[in-house]
Amino acid sequence: MLHNGASFCASLSRQKTVTAICQAITGWIEQGELSHNDRLPAERMLSEQFTTTRITLREALGQLEAQGLIYREERRGWFVSPPRIVYNPLTRSHFHAMVREQGRVPATEVLDAGEITTPAPICTHLALPTGSRVYCIRRVRRIDGRAVLYVEHYLNPGYFPAILQEDLTSSLTELYANHYGIHYGKVRFAMLPTTFPLAASQALKLADNSPALFITRINRDQHGRIIDCDLEYWRYDTLHINVEAQ
The missing domain is CATH 3.40.1410.10 (Chorismate lyase-like)
Known part of the structure; x- marks a missing residue:
């Protein structure tokens, strides 16, 4: 039971971090700190900025990609999506x-x-x-x-x-x-x-x-x-x- 409780708490903490990252990056875009086709900071820098792992960061970036707010290019990184x-x-x-x-x-x-x-x-x-x-x-x-x-x-x-x-x-x-x-x-x-x-x-x-x-x-x-x-x-x-x- 203790092990299951610890896993649940870890999962809850990760989800809070994912939500916080999504909200922060969305805020950068809405406030004009990042514009259309601008490149996001490298994943390593973002991981350090949000004090999290690359796995958790990529989960957040994946959610933003699914919403159409950002896109990824091979070997180039993540970018802000232009208007649809x-x-x-x-x-x-x-x-x-x-x-x-x-x-x-x-x-x-x-x-x-x-x-x-x-x-x-x-x-x-x-x-x-x-x-x-x-x-x-x-x-x-x-x-x-x-x-x-x-x-x-x-x-x-x-x-x-x-x-x-x-x-x-x-x-x-x-x-x-x-x-x-x-x-x-x-x-x-x-x-x-x-x-x-x-x-x-x-x-x-x-x-x-x-x-x-x-x-x-x-x-x-x-x-x-x-x-x-x-x-x-x-x-x-x-x-x-x-x-x-x-």
């Missing part, structure tokens, strides 16, 4: 337009693009036979220079001949409309909290097991045909989902 982008998945705007409309600066980097044999889940999404060939475009998207989104686009090549020769750093939405006369119609949208897969964390330079928001889109055109599928991995602290349905 308001995102309505029911609108047909595209990434560049959405970001610009909110006074921010968008950019897109193409990691690679080519024709591949479709993985079975993508065949299902695109309503194609198993083993079909599709175009795959992998991109990283940035807001104010910060990489926030890793996305894999899977396109039915029958609708987009020679699209891989186009400027794929631009909006696919505009490319579809301007070069192929294709406009988005209905969209099937699924959202799931998860962690970044290896390819995404490497592309965004994130630490392993960083939290992500995984969005799957299956897009139809104005004629009701399934034309493409997007697999999007967003930084957890990037989006404020705001939907108004009629």
Whole structure:
């Protein structure tokens, strides 16, 4: 009983310390002592400042990360998250337009693009036979220079001949409309909290097991045909989902 009582007291003390650290760092941000994208002091310095262990400190930092207040980058440390982008998945705007409309600066980097044999889940999404060939475009998207989104686009090549020769750093939405006369119609949208897969964390330079928001889109055109599928991995602290349905 004594041992259990001591463990309970130690756990209670640790939780109080975690709460105190969270409140202190939140206060620094709210009072302007730390601004958007500022780096937090090193973990060693924070541990000394709060007179605690690295394990307890990391528990507190993990809670702040889950709230979207801070984020971690591999080998660089912890940073204050910038303001979130308001995102309505029911609108047909595209990434560049959405970001610009909110006074921010968008950019897109193409990691690679080519024709591949479709993985079975993508065949299902695109309503194609198993083993079909599709175009795959992998991109990283940035807001104010910060990489926030890793996305894999899977396109039915029958609708987009020679699209891989186009400027794929631009909006696919505009490319579809301007070069192929294709406009988005209905969209099937699924959202799931998860962690970044290896390819995404490497592309965004994130630490392993960083939290992500995984969005799957299956897009139809104005004629009701399934034309493409997007697999999007967003930084957890990037989006404020705001939907108004009629």
